[in-house]
Amino acid sequence: MACCSKPQADMDCTEFKINLISARNLKPGKFFSMQVYATVSISDDPSSKKQTPVDDQNGINPAWNFTTVYAIDETAVRHDCTALIIKLYCQRWIGDRYIGEVHVSLKELYKRARKGCSFSNTVEYSVRKGSVFSMGKVRFSYGFRGTLVNVDGEKPSSCNGGFRDVAIVVLKVSLKFIFGIDITI
CATH class of the missing domain: 1.20.5 (Single alpha-helices involved in coiled-coils or other helix-helix interfaces)
Incomplete structure (x- = not known):
């Protein structure tokens, strides 16, 4: 498991902090205003799922500035199979509409942060829905703190x-x- 729910003495955990800043140029709805929120999880694990407040002011360019923290184990940054997943939804009275999502390997984020020697970074990724990548962009900052590991024998x-x-x-x-x-x- 990637998240350290109950750290053990022999398990090294790293704090992974993410600030979901905003999205831009999302595909607009046809008959309604956009009231967008996002969910954040580690590899779609329901116990790790967190939700931003709904932004009902900015339409296709929502802003949240939503921060959450996860305790992840060492294997999360050693293997590509553990991912940060951000899903975007438009809140509607007839049922929320799925907009799209971003998947990023924690290993990729960790390696990218290490290059800057700060173990933190601000990034922007394309939102996709199925195989289409033209659904806008999501911007977030993140950082790692705690026991840090070498990846790929670096x-x-x-x-x-x-x-x-x-x-x-x-x-x-x-x-x-x-x-x-x-x-x-």
Whole structure:
């Protein structure tokens, strides 16, 4: 299972935080205004399903700024089979209409975040309905925190101490500029 419902002592869990920001250019409905909400889940697991509030103001460009957090186990970022699934719906009085969805491998998100050394990122993915990818775009930010793992035998990134390295450079430049002191660390 990808979500850590009851972490065990021998199981490393990582916090996966997602902020579902917005969608844009969704395919409009024919006879009704768009009142859009989204559901977020890990691999369509019903116990992981969370729902945004309905945006009844922005039509085909809904905005939610909805944040949720999952505890995921190490296997979720090691294998392509565990996915973040975002499904979009239009709320209607005659029954909600399915708009489309986004599937993204947690492994892909994890690897993409690692490249920036921040373990977080803001991304945009095309919404699809069946095999059609022209249903608009979904924008979200995400991050990983906790026990971090190597994926595909990659060497650990050089992110350890990344902020410390930047702080040292800023300190060196400041001391040089303000006091004329050149230090070596």
